[in-house]
Amino acid sequence: MLDARIPEGPLELKWTQFKATCLLINPANRRKHKVIVVGTGLAGASCAASLSELGFHVEVFTFHDSARRAHSVAAQGGINAAKNYKNDGDSIWRMFYDTVKGGDFRSREANIYRMAECSMALIDQAVAQGVPFAREYSGYLSNRSFGGVQVSRTFYARGQTGQQLLQGAYQSLMRQQKIGSVVLHTRHEMMDLVVYDNKARGIISRNLDTGEIKSHSADAVVLATGGYGKIYYLSTLAMNCNASAIWRAHKKGAYFAAPSWTQFHPTSLPQMGDYQSKLTLMSESLRNDGRIWVPKKAGDDRKPNDIPENDRDYYLERKYPSFGNLAPRDISSRAAIEQINAGHGAGPLKNAVYLDFKESIDREGKQVIEKRYGNLFNMYEKITGINAYQEPMLISPAAHFSMGGLWVDYGLMSNLKGLFVLGEANFADHGANRLGANSLLQACVDGYFISHYTIMDYLAGNGLSKTDEKGLKEQFDKDTIRVKERLQKLLSIQGDKTPETFHKELGRILYSKCGLLRNAHALQMAREELKNLQQEFHQRLLVAGEAHSINFELEKAARVEDYLQLAPLIVEDALQREESCGAHFREEFQTKEGEALRNDNDFGYVSVWESTEKGEFILHKEHLDFNYVTVSERSYK
Amino acid sequence: MKLTLHIWRQKNAGSKGNFKTYPLEGLDPNMSVPEMLDHLNEILIRKGEDPVAFESDCREGICGQCGFVINGHIQSPEKSATTCQTHLRSFNNDDELYIEPFRAKSFPVKKDLCIDRTAFDRIIGAGGYIGVNTGQAPEANSILIGHDTAEEAFDAAACIGCGACVATCKNASAALFTGAKIAHLAMLPQGKLEAKARARAMVEQMDAEGFGACTFTRACEVVCPQSVSVANIVKMNKEFLWG
Numbered sequence: 001m002l003d004a005r006i007p008e009g010p011l012e013l014k015w016t017q018f019k020a021t022c023l024l025i026n027p028a029n030r031r032k033h034k035v036i037v038v039g040t041g042l043a044g045a046s047c048a049a050s051l052s053e054l055g056f057h058v059e060v061f062t063f064h065d066s067a068r069r070a071h072s073v074a075a076q077g078g079i080n081a082a083k084n085y086k087n088d089g090d091s092i093w094r095m096f097y098d099t100v101k102g103g104d105f106r107s108r109e110a111n112i113y114r115m116a117e118c119s120m121a122l123i124d125q126a127v128a129q130g131v132p133f134a135r136e137y138s139g140y141l142s143n144r145s146f147g148g149v150q151v152s153r154t155f156y157a158r159g160q161t162g163q164q165l166l167q168g169a170y171q172s173l174m175r176q177q178k179i180g181s182v183v184l185h186t187r188h189e190m191m192d193l194v195v196y197d198n199k200a201r202g203i204i205s206r207n208l209d210t211g212e213i214k215s216h217s218a219d220a221v222v223l224a225t226g227g228y229g230k231i232y233y234l235s236t237l238a239m240n241c242n243a244s245a246i247w248r249a250h251k252k253g254a255y256f257a258a259p260s261w262t263q264f265h266p267t268s269l270p271q272m273g274d275y276q277s278k279l280t281l282m283s284e285s286l287r288n289d290g291r292i293w294v295p296k297k298a299g300d301d302r303k304p305n306d307i308p309e310n311d312r313d314y315y316l317e318r319k320y321p322s323f324g325n326l327a328p329r330d331i332s333s334r335a336a337i338e339q340i341n342a343g344h345g346a347g348p349l350k351n352a353v354y355l356d357f358k359e360s361i362d363r364e365g366k367q368v369i370e371k372r373y374g375n376l377f378n379m380y381e382k383i384t385g386i387n388a389y390q391e392p393m394l395i396s397p398a399a400h401f402s403m404g405g406l407w408v409d410y411g412l413m414s415n416l417k418g419l420f421v422l423g424e425a426n427f428a429d430h431g432a433n434r435l436g437a438n439s440l441l442q443a444c445v446d447g448y449f450i451s452h453y454t455i456m457d458y459l460a461g462n463g464l465s466k467t468d469e470k471g472l473k474e475q476f477d478k479d480t481i482r483v484k485e486r487l488q489k490l491l492s493i494q495g496d497k498t499p500e501t502f503h504k505e506l507g508r509i510l511y512s513k514c515g516l517l518r519n520a521h522a523l524q525m526a527r528e529e530l531k532n533l534q535q536e537f538h539q540r541l542l543v544a545g546e547a548h549s550i551n552f553e554l555e556k557a558a559r560v561e562d563y564l565q566l567a568p569l570i571v572e573d574a575l576q577r578e579e580s581c582g583a584h585f586r587e588e589f590q591t592k593e594g595e596a597l598r599n600d601n602d603f604g605y606v607s608v609w610e611s612t613e614k615g616e617f618i619l620h621k622e623h624l625d626f627n628y629v630t631v632s633e634r635s636y637k
Numbered sequence: 638m639k640l641t642l643h644i645w646r647q648k649n650a651g652s653k654g655n656f657k658t659y660p661l662e663g664l665d666p667n668m669s670v671p672e673m674l675d676h677l678n679e680i681l682i683r684k685g686e687d688p689v690a691f692e693s694d695c696r697e698g699i700c701g702q703c704g705f706v707i708n709g710h711i712q713s714p715e716k717s718a719t720t721c722q723t724h725l726r727s728f729n730n731d732d733e734l735y736i737e738p739f740r741a742k743s744f745p746v747k748k749d750l751c752i753d754r755t756a757f758d759r760i761i762g763a764g765g766y767i768g769v770n771t772g773q774a775p776e777a778n779s780i781l782i783g784h785d786t787a788e789e790a791f792d793a794a795a796c797i798g799c800g801a802c803v804a805t806c807k808n809a810s811a812a813l814f815t816g817a818k819i820a821h822l823a824m825l826p827q828g829k830l831e832a833k834a835r836a837r838a839m840v841e842q843m844d845a846e847g848f849g850a851c852t853f854t855r856a857c858e859v860v861c862p863q864s865v866s867v868a869n870i871v872k873m874n875k876e877f878l879w880g
Contacts, residue, residue, distance in 0.1 A: 050771040065692065066758050068798050069700045085778065121774070128774035130767045130822050132782075132791040139781030157791055163699055164794060171766035178762035186755065209747060238694040275668045277675060280697045379697065382715070382722045448771050498682050500675065544682045549649060550690050550748045553682065 002255075002608055002622040005409045006110045011628050012092075015114045018410070022453050023460035030055035033459045036203055036218040037061070038190045038245050041070030042162070042440060043423025044224030045169035046447030052176035054452060059216060060173070060182055061205055063189040063240065063555075068170045071226055071238045072443060075162025076283035076376070077146065078154035079126075079440040081119035086143050090151040092116045097629060099438060102148045102328055103403075103431020104582035104598065105631045106258075106606065108624065110410060111428050115438075118445040123155055125448055129168035133157050146436035147284055148328035148636070154437045159283050159375045165440055169447070189555065191483040193221060193249040193419070196475045197467065200249075200419035204476070204483050208555060211548035213483055215476040219464055220418045220455055223249060224447065227402035227424035229262055231563045231570070232515070233507025235399035236268050236281035240555075246406050246425050247562040250611060254414040255620060257427035257608045258404035259566065260574035263434055263583050264516050266332035268398030269383060270352035279398040280383055282355075283376055284436040287325045289360040289369060290393070292316050292332075294353050298343030304354055304392045315339060323636040330433040330583045330596075331636060333397035337516045338594070340396070347394040356392035397516060401439060403430045403583065404573075407608045407622070411454030412446060418462065420455055422446040427606065432582025487547050490557045495540030499556040502537050506560070506567060509533065514574050519587040523575040527568060534564045569609055572617050579603045591633075600631055638664040638730050642677065644689055645737035647746050650753075654746065656735065666726040670713075670736075671696060671703060673725060691750040696721040698862055701797035704804070705750050706737045711805040711860040719799065719862045739804035743811070743847045754800050756846040757814060763842035764835040765818040767828045780826055793821035795863040802857035802865075808849030813857040815843045816873035817865045823876050833880035840877050 007014045025033065033056050037048040040062040052058045064070060082095040095116040100107060123141070127133065133155050134142040143152040157164040176182040185205065191213065192204040202217035228243035229235040250256045267286060268279045293312045300307060315335055317324045327335070336353050339345065346352050361369050366389055370377070377388050384394070405427040412420050412428070423443035430438065513526035537560070545551040580589045580596035581603070589597045605621040612618065639662050647654025659677055668676070671693040678688035693703035698719040704712050705720050713723040728734065736750070744752040782790075794817070802813035819836050822828030828835075851870055858867045 046771070053770045064694070065702070065754060066798065068758070068761075069694060069702050071695065071700070073701075073797075074695045074697060074699050083777070121772075123777045124774035125769075125771060127777040127780060128767065128769040128827055130790070130794075130825050130828050132787050132794050132821070132825070135782055135784045135787040137784045139783050140778055157794075160699065160791075160795060163797070164791070167794060171761060172769075172771075174758060174762035175766045175768065186758075238700060239696060240694050272667055273665055275665050275672050275676060277669075277672050278696050378717075379722075382698070382718055383724075385724075385726065452771075496683070498679060500679065542682060544686075544688050550751065552690060553688060 002407070002415070002620050003409070004108060004622055005411065006108070007410065011109060011113050014110050015117055019453055022457035025456055025460050027055050031057055033057060034059060034218045035220045035222060035455060036216060037222040037224060038203065039070065039224035039226060039425070040064065040067035040170070040173065041072040041224060041226055041423060042166055042169050042443035043447040044070070044222070045166070045173040046444055047222055047224060047422055047451045048182055049169065049172035049176050050448055050452045051455065052181040058176070058182045059218065060184045061188045061190060061203070062186055063208060065186055067173055067184060067186065068166065070166065071241055072166045072440065073163045074238065075440050076159040076281065077285040078144065078156035078161045078437040079122070079165065079444070080146070080153050080437040081123045081155060081441070082116050082153060083120055083123060085141060086152045088151045090153050094151065095119065095153065098149045099435055100431070100629050101634055102435040103433055104596065104634050105431065105600070105626065106581050106624065107429060107431030109626060109628055114450070115429050115442055115445050118449045119441055121449060122441065122444045126165055126168055129172065131157060131164045131168050144285060145288055145326060147287060147326045147332065148323070148435045156285065159285070159373065162440055165444065190245045190248065192479050193252045194476055194479050195252045195416060196472045199417040199462070201472060202476065204479050206483070209550055211551070213480055215480055217472070217476065219459055219462070220420060222420045222422060222451065222455070223406065223425050224422040225425045227405070228566065229399040229402055231506065231567060232262070232399035232510050233504050234271060234276060234279050234511070236265055236279055239277065242559040242562065243566050244559045244562045246421070247566050249406060249414070249416070249419060252416070254416045254419055255407040255608045255610055256404070256569060257407035257606050258573065259570045259609065260514065260577070261403035261432050261583055262399055263329055263401040263403060264333040264397040265400035266329055266336055266397050267355065267395045268400070270347055270349065270394055270396035272349070280379070281398070281400065282380060282393065282395060284329070286355060286373060286376060289372065290325065290355040290357050291359060292325050292353055292355055294339045294344035294346060304346065304356070313344070320636045327636050328433060328435060333516055334585060336397050352394035352396040354392035355395045357388060358392070361389065401434050403427065403432060403434055411457065412451055413454060413458060418458060420451055422451055432584055487554060487558065490541065490554065490561065491543050491547060493538065493541040493543070495542045497540045498542055499553060499560040502533065502541070503560045503563065505533055506563060510567060510570070514571050517585055517587055518574050520575060523571050526571045530564070530568050530571065537561065537564055569611070569617055573607055573609065576619065577603055577607060596634070638666050638725055640664060640725070640728065640731070641733045643733065643735045644749070646689070646749055648748065650745055650747055664725055666724065668725050669696065670707065670720050670723045689750065690748040693721055698722040699797060701799040704739060704799045704801055706739060706804065708735050711739070711801045712799065712862055717862055717864050739800050741800070741803045741809035743809065744800055744803060752800070754798070756848070757798050757800065757811070759846060760811065760815055760839055760842045761818065764831070764838035765822070767822060768831060782825060786824055790821050790824050793817045793865060793869050796865050797863060799862060801860045801862065803848065805856045805860045806849065807854065807856070808852060810851045811843050811846070811848040812851035812870045812873065813861065813865060813867065815839050816869040819876055820869040820872035823872065823880065832876050836873060836876035836880050840873070
C-alpha cells in the first residue's frame with residue numbers, strides 16, 4: 001500500500017496544519033536552491049512565478065516558442081470557486097462533496113477539500129492580475145453553472161477563460177524572467193529525467209531549434225506538462241500535447257496512477273472525415289441554455305428543423321430529470337454514445353447528437369444568447385459553416401482530459417523524491433471523472449498555492465548537500481548518451497510509415513477498444529494489436545530530416561514512441577479494474593438501468609503502476625478512505 | 638478538390654529562401670490549411686523530400702502559434718480567422734495558393750514557415766503585467782469593475798500574440814499588440830497605478846526590438862483574428878504621453 005502522507009487531524013484543518021508545520025527556508029538561503037519547472041501552462045507558469053517571487057532560482061522549459069501557448073489557453077468555459085456570491089447555498093463543503101461525488105468516489109478526500117478551500121483565493125489572485133472575468137452591471141463578479149452541480153460557482157471570461165488565466169500566469173512569469181530570477185528556455189523539450197540516489201536531480205533537454213542535447217541539474221524538478229488525451233489521436237487537445245515528460249519520468253521510476261481514466265467530453269464537434277487532425281471542443285457552458293436531443297426514430301433522415309417536437313428524444317432530460325442537460329460529463333458522453341450506437345445519431349456520418357438553442361433564443365432573445373456564447377457560435381460557424389442560431393449544433397463525445405497521471409502524495413511529490421507533478425500531469429484530484437471548470441482550478445491551485453509550500457518543505461529537509469557530485473555527473477553523462485542514441489535509432493529505421501500514421505492507428509485502436517465503453521474481450525484484442533503496432537513501429541518508422549536542426553518529424557516520432565509504450569499500460573489498467581466508475585465504463589459491470597456499477601469492496605483504491613526494465617507492469621495500490629462523505633451510488637436522476 | 642501550392646522554402650535563418658510548387662489533388666473542402674499541409678508533408682516524406690516546417694498547435698484559433706500569409710492575406714482570406722480556422726472551402730477548385738511566412742524584421746524566419754516571435758515576449762516582460770505577487774490579492778469583489786469596462790478590457794486582452802498585426806503593417810509596427818496589453822491593464826483599477834511606467838517600458842522595448850512606428854492605417858485591426866481595436870493604440874499613446 002502506498003502512503004499519500006496526508007496530514008493528521010480533521011479534514012478542514014489538514015491543509016492549515018500542513019502550512020503551519022512545514023519546513024521553511026530563510027529568504028537569503030532560497031537563492032541557493034534551484035528548481036526546474038517543465039511546462040508553462042497554468043500549473044507550470046504559476047508555480048515558477050510563485051517560487052521565483054519567493055527568491056528561489058528557477059529554470060523553466062517549454063517546447064513551445066513562447067510561454068503563452070500551452071493548451072491551458074484553450075479552456076473555454078470557466079473556473080470554479082466556492083465564493084457563494086450567488087447566495088445559492090454554496091460552500092467549501094458543498095464544492096468538496098460535488099467533486100468527490102463527481103469523481104465517483106475514486107479520489108482523495110483531503111486533496112479535494114484543499115482544492116475547494118484554495119479556490120476562493122485563486123479568484124482573488126486572478127482578479128488582482130487583471131483577468132477580465134465577466135461582471136454584473138453593478139460591477140460585481142458574475143457566475144454561471146456547470147455540469148454535475150446545482151449551484152452557480154463558475155467564474156468566466158466569455159468563452160476564453162483559460163486564455164485569460166494563462167495570460168495572468170504568463171505575465172507573472174515574464175515579469176520574473178525580466179528581473180533575471182527565472183531563466184526561461186523556450187523550444188526546449190525534456191528528453192529525460194535524471195534520477196540519482198533515488199531523487200530527481202535534473203533533466204536532459206533538447207533544443208528544438210538546434211538539436212543541442214544538454215544537461216540541467218537542480219535540487220528539485222517540477223513536471224507540469226499537461227494531459228495525454230491526444231494519445232487517442234482525435235481529441236480536443238492541441239497537436240503537440242503529449243505524455244512524453246511524464247512517461248519518461250515513469251520509466252525512471254515515477255509511478256503512474258489510473259492511466260486509463262480519460263474523460264470524453266460530451267460537447268465536441270463530431271469527426272467529419274479521415275483527413276481530420278483534431279476535434280474542436282465546444283464549451284460545456286453551452287449546456288446551460290442548449291437542449292440535447294436525437295430523433296426518436298432510428299435513422300430519421302429529416303433535417304433537424306423539420307423534425308417536430310413529438311419525434312424528438314431529449315434523452316438527458318428524460319433520464320436525469322434533476323440535472324437534465326447539465327448531467328456530468330461521463331454520464332452525458334455515455335448517454336450520447338448509446339444513442340449513436342442505437343442508430344439515432346445525427347449529421348452526415350450519423351455520429352453526433354443535436355444541441356439546440358431554439359427554446360432559449362425564443363425565451364431570452366437572440367441578443368442574450370449571442371452575448372453569452374457569441375464567440376462559441378462564431379467558432380462553430382467557422383469550422384462547420386453552419387449558423388447555430390438557425391439550426392442545432394452537432395456535437396459528439398471526444399477524448400479530452402486525463403484524470404490519470406503520475407502518482408503524487410498530498411504534497412504533490414511523486415514516489416521519486418524531489419519530483420513534483422502539477423496540474424493535469426498528476427492524477428490527484430478528480431477521481432474517475434472531472435467536473436467541468438475544475439481543471440483550470442486544479443492547475444492554478446497546484447501552482448499558486450500548494451507547490452511552493454511543499455517544495456520548500458522538501459528542499460529544507462532533503463540533505464542534498466551530501467550528494468556525491470562525481471556520481472551525479474556520471475549519471476547525467478550516461479543519460480545524455482542514451483538520449484542521443486534513442487534519437488539516432490529513430491532516425492535510422494528508415495522504413496515507410498510516418499509517426500503520424502502510427503499515431504492515427506494507435507488512436508483507432510484505443511477509441512474502438514478502450515474508449516467510452518470497454519469490455520474484457522475488446523481490451524485483450526487491443527493488447528495484441530498494440531503489441532503488433534509497437535513492433536511495426538520499430539521496423540517501419542520513417543523519420544525525415546536529421547537531429548541537428550528544426551525537425552518536427554523527429555519530435556513527433558519520439559512522442560509517438562512514448563505513446564506506444566503508455567498505451568499498453570492504459571489497456572492493462574482498464575482490464576485490471578473489473579468495475580465501472582466515472583469515465584471508466586466496463587460493459588460487464590453496469591446496473592439494470594445501464595449506469596456504472598462500482599465495486600467499492602474490491603476496487604476502493606487507486607491503481608498505481610510501476611514499469612520494470614523489461615516492460616512489465618507491477619500494480620501498487622493506494623487505498624482510499626472516506627471518512628467524511630458516505631460512499632453511495634452516484635445518482636443524477 | 639485540386640490546388641496548386643507555392644510554398645516558401647527556406648532551410649534556416651541564414652539561407653535564402655524561394656517558392657516551390659506542389660500540385661495537390663484529392664483534397665477535401667473541409668480540410669483546414671494545416672491539415673492540407675499535413676497531407677502534403679506525408680507525400681513529401683514518402684518521396685524522401687524535406688517536409689514543410691510549420692507551427693500549429695491548438696488548431697482552434699486561440700494559441701496564436703500558426704499564421705501564414707496566403708495569397709497576400711495575413712492569416713486567412715476569411716474575416717477574423719486564423720490560418721488553422723481556414724478551410725479549403727474558402728478557395729476554389731484549381732486555385733493557386735502562395736503560402737509564405739509572416740514578414741517582419743523583428744520576426745526572423747527560422748525555417749520555411751516558422752518565425753521567431755520572441756520579441757513579443759520581451760515586450761510583455763518589459764511591463765505587460767500587474768506587479769502583484771502570489772498571496773497579495775485582496776478579496777475579488779472588493780475591486781468593483783463596471784460591466785462595460787470589464788468587457789472592453791476583455792476585448793483588448795483577447796489578443797492571441799500571433800503577430801498578424803505586425804505582418805500586415807507596412808511599417809511592421811507592433812503598436813496593436815503592445816497597445817492592447819497597455820490598454821487592457823490601464824483600464825482596470827488594479828492596473829492603473831503602474832499604467833504610465835508600464836506604457837513607457839513597453840513602448841521602449843517595442844522600439845528596441847526594431848518594430849516600426851504606427852502611422853494608423855488600421856490595417857492591423859482588419860487582420861486581427863480577435864478583432865482587437867485600434868482604439869487600443871490611441872489608449873497606448875495617451876498612457877505614454879499623459880498616463
